[in-house]
Amino acid sequence: MTAENPQRGLVLVVEDEPSIADLVRLYLSRDGFGVHVERDGSAGLAAARRLRPVACVLDIALPGLAGTEICRRLREAGDWTPVIFLTARDDEVDRVVGLELGADDYVTKPFSPRELVARLRAVLRRAAGPPGGVAQPVVLGRVTVDPDRRSVTADGVPVQLTSTEFDLLAHLMSRPGRVFSREELLAAVWGYAAHAGTRTVDVHVAQVRAKLGAASVIRTHRGVGYAADG
Template sequence: MYKVLIIEDEESIRKFVKINFERNNFKVFEAPSGEEGIKTAQKEDPQVVILDLMLPGIDGFKTCEILRSYLPNIGIIMLTAKGQDMDKIMGLEFGADDYMVKPFNPLELIARVKSLLRRIGAPKAEITNILTSGQIKIDSFSMNAYKEDKEIDLTPKEFMLLKTFMENESKAFTRDELLNIVWGYEYFGDTKIVDVNIRRLREKIEAVPSKPEYIETVWGVGYRWKKH
């Protein structure tokens, strides 16, 4: 099991990212500051660090520099503010491998971590990008989906919904959970958008959308993927 360390002072963001990594079989460690993050990294030796730029005490740049000096092979993805191009450039100069701009989609962050693990030499057998359930197959790296080996034309949000379901067979998701996972924690729109996208997804993958074989409605809760 791969280990990821999240260094982020905003607890709500930290917890949200942690949940999504744990759903993808990562062992997750947390730290609210650069100082705590460095101590945790030295103790737990994670493969990847998710590092916020704006931290109390020593900032993300200095934290990145220290982490890189102690753990030269560690993967570092820096979180930056929207539109701060200089922060991105400086982050890379201080040793970050990649960056993401807030607000970000957690599924994209996980995909970037998996890509980074491949680049830094993680064993390929441990990083699975192909998921299959019944006649449905997805490739999480290319973001392609197939039914009976025929490609399905999905929007990015439809693909993320499908991926979330297939990675969590038989788990019942509420609309709010799906909204947070697929649309992001800073999305404050109507949860009906989940129902609309579920309906469109069913039309593309179900033989009879009104009698779904894959995406089941859980009355009073939300939706779940039927195990095949």
């Protein structure tokens, strides 16, 4: 079912609890988003491929396909639409697995619908890149980040990152050698340090390093945080 209010684009919500789905749809619609709701994982995956939403809000425990499986299949197909997991599972393992699969964020039930909308808008801002002007590419070691195109290459080979992974790498590379604490990175990249655990930063750093391979420029400074060094 779809709520027609597409000023900000269409958001796909896959949630099998009607009361929660209706609440999410209400708040997203109020904020100017069009909303399409599916209650089954298989139908949700088909809708993501058919509708090309600006973002997906996925429950993890779904009939048909789990939300994590929807995300995995989208990423394997080269679809990097921003994904936020909405889940009752408060186990760190579930959160880490979701982020490792390429999700941009997660919200744990019970949740504030206003916070969910704020996080979605933050993810979309990251995906859109910085406002105004053309930012020059940044080269550090064997890695090049182009903020304007939101592209990354390592040894000249394109590297596919989620919007959050891209902003994390770009933020570190914007000040080479500067060591950022996990709390500073949460505030700068995610924008809500008070609501997120530092484990989120560690998982995203690990993902970026894995994707950059031997060309990775991210260094760990034990007891402090992370820096980008050429």
